Amino acid sequence: MNRLGIAALMAALLLGSAASAMAAPEDGITPLDLYTTAKAKSLAATYRTQLLQFSEHIYHCLPWVGVTKNGIGFRQPKGAESDDRYLSVWISIDQADDGRFGTLPLQRRVSAMFSRYGVDMLRRMTQLTGIASDADVYGFSVILTWLKPDSDATRQPISETLALFIDKTSLRDFLAKRLPASEFTTRSTFNVFEGKDLVGRLPLEVWEDNFNSTFKLKNYELAKGQKC
Amino acid sequence: MRSRITRATLAAAVLFLTGACATSEDWKVWREHTTHFASGEHGFFSLRNNKDGSNPKVYRSDIEDARNQNWWGIYAVTVSPTQIFQN
Numbered sequence: 001m002n003r004l005g006i007a008a009l010m011a012a013l014l015l016g017s018a019a020s021a022m023a024a025p026e027d028g029i030t031p032l033d034l035y036t037t038a039k040a041k042s043l044a045a046t047y048r049t050q051l052l053q054f055s056e057h058i059y060h061c062l063p064w065v066g067v068t069k070n071g072i073g074f075r076q077p078k079g080a081e082s083d084d085r086y087l088s089v090w091i092s093i094d095q096a097d098d099g100r101f102g103t104l105p106l107q108r109r110v111s112a113m114f115s116r117y118g119v120d121m122l123r124r125m126t127q128l129t130g131i132a133s134d135a136d137v138y139g140f141s142v143i144l145t146w147l148k149p150d151s152d153a154t155r156q157p158i159s160e161t162l163a164l165f166i167d168k169t170s171l172r173d174f175l176a177k178r179l180p181a182s183e184f185t186t187r188s189t190f191n192v193f194e195g196k197d198l199v200g201r202l203p204l205e206v207w208e209d210n211f212n213s214t215f216k217l218k219n220y221e222l223a224k225g226q227k228c
Numbered sequence: 229m230r231s232r233i234t235r236a237t238l239a240a241a242v243l244f245l246t247g248a249c250a251t252s253e254d255w256k257v258w259r260e261h262t263t264h265f266a267s268g269e270h271g272f273f274s275l276r277n278n279k280d281g282s283n284p285k286v287y288r289s290d291i292e293d294a295r296n297q298n299w300w301g302i303y304a305v306t307v308s309p310t311q312i313f314q315n
Binding site for chain 1: 308
């Protein structure tokens, strides 16, 4: 291949990777047509800019987690009877092969993940302009997914998932340290899943962990124009 | 002669055994990536960074690509959104 051909190939590769990188934060937003109620559509339309900024912030500033497709939106837990809307984010967490993490029982892994990532993401969502004070927003939700440690290498890997919903008053009081963690978890609606199997509600402990707000990824180059 | 047949049979058996675990989707992905580099993103990453690991630069798109290409075809079993939400 001559130099011109190589240059054209590299340009095509560059355009391809740039396009996929730019599309990712947008893909994290739940499209309007997936909502089934006027309240949910209205919230999603009103706060689209904030949701997109939030998705971009996670994408660029917290690269060790990834928002799943349609992972940010005003959702409600399965089985809810009233149209209470929770601003929800579903993130997939890159979990390095850590022997200590793998030795923890499931309920302890869930507690560790929620303490490290869940609380921080809930706090960030409450800081999005206008959303926490909107009367149509009932609460906030985090869905955390990570690979089950020590999965059998000969089989398809399995994820573990925590899905938690909390009303905004309880969350505000918990973040302000006016509500103890034990009461916060009592008031929360949550379930744990192994793969697609419902495990249900496990004892959930919450402790201080500032990893997600302080960690810096080695050799990571922030995209031009981005600030964290 | 017998030795040649034995060797050919052995080679065929090895090829069958090593390929038998891949699903049709895995093979489809594999056929679409026949070059040395696993993907365009992989090639671009390798060309940008030194082989000896000095002065490495990792962009967000590299992380996303690595996550998406996480051993092509072998995806983790994960709960479906419909098991958690209603819209």
